[in-house]
Amino acid sequence: MTATEVLVTRGGKASKQTRTPRRKTPHKGAIAIFTGPFSVLFLLFYLIPIGYAVWQSLLVVEREGTYGAPEEVFGGLSQYALVFQNAPFWESVGRVLLFGVVQVPVMLGLALVFALLLDSPALKGKKFFRLAFFAPYAVPGVIAAIMWGFLYSPNLSPFTDVTQTIDFLSPELVLWSIANVVTWVFVGYNMLIIYSALLAIPSEVYEAARLDGAGQIRIAWSIKIPMVAPALVLTAVFSIIGTLQLLAEPQVFRSFSAAVSSTYTPNMTIYATNSIPNTHLAAAFSVVLALATFALSFVFLKVTQKKAEQS
Numbered sequence: 675m676t677a678t679e680v681l682v683t684r685g686g687k688a689s690k691q692t693r694t695p696r697r698k699t700p701h702k703g704a705i706a707i708f709t710g711p712f713s714v715l716f717l718l719f720y721l722i723p724i725g726y727a728v729w730q731s732l733l734v735v736e737r738e739g740t741y742g743a744p745e746e747v748f749g750g751l752s753q754y755a756l757v758f759q760n761a762p763f764w765e766s767v768g769r770v771l772l773f774g775v776v777q778v779p780v781m782l783g784l785a786l787v788f789a790l791l792l793d794s795p796a797l798k799g800k801k802f803f804r805l806a807f808f809a810p811y812a813v814p815g816v817i818a819a820i821m822w823g824f825l826y827s828p829n830l831s832p833f834t835d836v837t838q839t840i841d842f843l844s845p846e847l848v849l850w851s852i853a854n855v856v857t858w859v860f861v862g863y864n865m866l867i868i869y870s871a872l873l874a875i876p877s878e879v880y881e882a883a884r885l886d887g888a889g890q891i892r893i894a895w896s897i898k899i900p901m902v903a904p905a906l907v908l909t910a911v912f913s914i915i916g917t918l919q920l921l922a923e924p925q926v927f928r929s930f931s932a933a934v935s936s937t938y939t940p941n942m943t944i945y946a947t948n949s950i951p952n953t954h955l956a957a958a959f960s961v962v963l964a965l966a967t968f969a970l971s972f973v974f975l976k977v978t979q980k981k982a983e984q985s
Contacts (some may be wrong), residue, residue, distance in 0.1 A: 710883070730957035746954075750781055759764060762937040763959060767918075767966070769849065770939050774917035777853040781868075785864035789902075790894050792865075793872040804869075808862035819926035822855045827930055842963040843931035852923045855934035860916070871905035872898055907978050911971050918967045921945070 734749030826842040902911035948956035
């Protein structure tokens with residue numbers, strides 16, 4: 675690769691500038707081979723389903739007369755107008771937002787504490803505790819919800835003295851009972867992400883802090899937590915997305931509590947609407963929920979990035 679001289683005219687005067695030719699990307703065929711399978715799967719199972727859902731949300735079903743054959747026609751944004759008029763859907767959105775405001779900080783706080791404990795030199799038996807903290811994540815969400823549903827049920831729980839005194843399946847407490855299940859399952863998963871970030875901190879940083887007289891609590895507060903902030907942001911984004919997509923746990927809890935309706939969460943509303951069947955309205959619900967999830971995650975990332983730049 676050699677540089678070339680280019681004649682540039684400015685204000686009637688000619689001058690020479692050196693321009694370096696763009697380097698050719700080597701092994702383009704190998705790049706295409708390695709990225710091809712992912713690109714095909716991404717197209718088939720992500721982009722095309724999204725496009726199909728958007729198209730379905732723009733259709734309506736019309737009939738000629740009462741018993742006429744149904745016909746799908748383009749309806750524009752009429753399904754979206756029904757979405758914004760649907761009170762149960764927006765009540766479910768508000769419910770999961772309240773759920774997330776309380777559950778996500780508690781879950782990430784516990785995950786951070788457990789990760790700091792695992793990273794502490796004072797803790798013995800780290801392999802056992804690492805496995806113990808992570809083990810609930812290996813339990814499928816449906817199985818975990820069934821297990822906790824039996825524990826909450828006054829007639830089935832082995833802790834009858836507690837469950838007959840406190841009704842964990844009542845309309846006032848069932849949301850937080852579900853939050854407990856989600857927290858129990860996902861604390862270990864988030865802990866592992868934060869713990870991996872702690873392991874990536876250079877040991878020289880700790881040595882310098884100890885030479886300055888810092889103890890373990892001071893090191894954790896002033897060094898470890900600030901340096902794992904990106905991991906906390908990542909887990910928070912995952913948790914926000916998971917909160918708005920809450921489905922398995924409340925769906926199972928319908929068998930244990932009459933307080934959980936078919937429209938208790940946005941995904942349950944979509945599932946119930948599609949079962950009517952009203953596929954086009956369900957698709958519109960899905961698109962709105964996806965946009966709300968993207969907007970909330972984007973705003974959270976921007977806010978955290980702005981605070982990080984100011985600090």
